[in-house]
Amino acid sequence: MALALPRPHRDDIRIAVGGLLGGVLLWALGLHPRAPSAPVVLCAANWAPLVPLAVTAACEPLRRTRPRFALLVGTLALTADTVTVGNIATVVLYTDLMYAAVLYGTPASARRIPWITGLLTVLGGVVPAALWRDPAALLIGVGIGVVALAPAATGWVVRDHRDAAEAARLRAEQTALLAEIDRTQAVTAERARMARELHDMVANHLSAIAIHSTAALSIDDPRTSRDALTVIRENSVAGLAEMRRLIGILRDSSGDLEPTATPTLDGLSALVEGARTNGLAVRLDADHGPMPEPVGLAAYRIVQESLTNALKHAAPGAVRVRLRQAEDTLHVQVTSPYLPGDAPRAPGSGSGLAGMRERVALLGGDFTAGPVAGLWSVRATLPLTGTEGDAL
Known part of the structure; x- marks a missing residue:
């Protein structure tokens, strides 16, 4: 099966036709670069310059698709033109x-x-x-330079500028692509951060509301219902306050609003007291000093999510929260009673453990969660130095 040659460019065809017609016109007017050695009469010899002209013009449509072949044939045609009276158009087409x-x-x-x-x-x-x-023989070299070297050098300069422009365009496209990738990654990271923040802030309150509303509906006791409704109201108000704060930050396009209520380890006591109000028997054992804000926030969120999971899944018994600071590391451990196969007392999304693992990974720490000796244990090791991640 024969391969079809690429179609010539329209401009190349125009050059070929224009050069051929111009050369024929010069020939008809008798304008030749070299004088004949004998008187010129209308005979077959007068047609000789038209043959190299026609061959050179026929090479023009191949100047882009087959440039080396066109140059080779054109060189042979120009050589043949030198043994005739010549045609200026042939030389121009060859250049x-x-x-x-x-x-x-x-x-x-x-x-x-x-x-x-x-x-x-x-x-x-x-x-x-x-x-x-x-x-005077030096003029031969000058002629070769004008016909061959000058157009070759011009082509090299133009090609060099074209390649430089193409390289600049590719670099610009690559830069734009990298910028788009960075933007996409930043958006994805921000969405993940906001998802973790929203989950950790609201899940605790909603879990308590679900559990106590179930108790109020299942136990026909006015006092129990009143206590459950009190807890439901407290958690509803706190959850709404957290939601309003987060929505305000999201809607503030100027970036003037800061999450001023970002929790720290100083608020662990209040967090544990809230868990006790929701029905958990929690013991807090904390021994730590000042630490970077991302580490403190991550530790707080890990304890908060662990208490939320304990509220939804834990069997009856004490929940223990331990925080220990050892040199440049903060160790966080939350253990709660655990009975395999028990159904949760409130529905969950399953993203709590993933969120905790992401927070620890952002700080370059270690995280494990699973059953240990009949207890559900959550352990996190957070480095206090070189924390480059955003714990939010």
């Missing part, structure tokens, strides 16, 4: 083929052709002058 061979040819051709034409220019001037001992 365009030389230019196109450098501009559209392979990188190897673009490098070699200017060197070859330069060498031919020097040899074309020096050798005849040395052999004939006539300085």
Whole structure:
């Protein structure tokens, strides 16, 4: 199956037609670059310049698709033109083929052709002058330089600028692509951060509301219902306050609002007291000093989420929260009674453990969660130095 050649460019066809018509016009007017050695009469010899002209013009449509082949055939046609009275249009078309061979040819051709034409220019001037001992012979080299070296050098300069512009365009596209990737990653990271923050803030309150509303509906006792409704109201108000704060931060496009209520380890006592109000028997054992804000926030959220899970899943018994600071590390452990197979007392999304693991990973720490000796244990080791992540 024969391969179809690429279609020539419209401009190349126009150049070929224009050059051919111009050469025919010059021939018809008798304008030749070289005078005939004998009187010119209307005979077959007068048609000789038209053959190289036609061949060179036929090469023009190939100047982009087959530049080396076009230059080779054009060179043979120009050589044949030198043994006739010649045609200026043939020379002009040949210079365009030389230019196109450098501009559209392979990188190897673009490098070699200017060197070859330069060498031919020097040899074309020096050798005849040395052999004939006539300085006028140097004009041969000048002619070769004008016909071959000048268009080749011009093609090299244009190609170099074109390649530089293409490289700049590719770099700009790559920069834009990297910027878009960074933007997408930043948006994804921000969405994950807000999802963790929203889950940790609201899940505790909603879990308590679900559990106590179930108790109020299942136990026909006015006092129990009143106590449950009190806890439900407290958790509803606290949850709404947290939601309003978070929504206010999200809606503030200017960035003036800051999460001023960002919790720290100083609020653990209040967090534990709230868990006790919700029905958990919690013991807090904390021994730590001042620490970076991201570490404190991560530790607070881990304890908060662990208490929320204990409220939803834990069996009856004491929940213990331990915090120990050892040199440049903060150890957090929350243990709660655990009975495999028990259904949770409130529905969950299953994203709590993933959120805790993400917070610890952002700080470069270690996180484990699972049953240990009949207890559900959550352990986190948070480095106090070199915390480059955003614990939010």
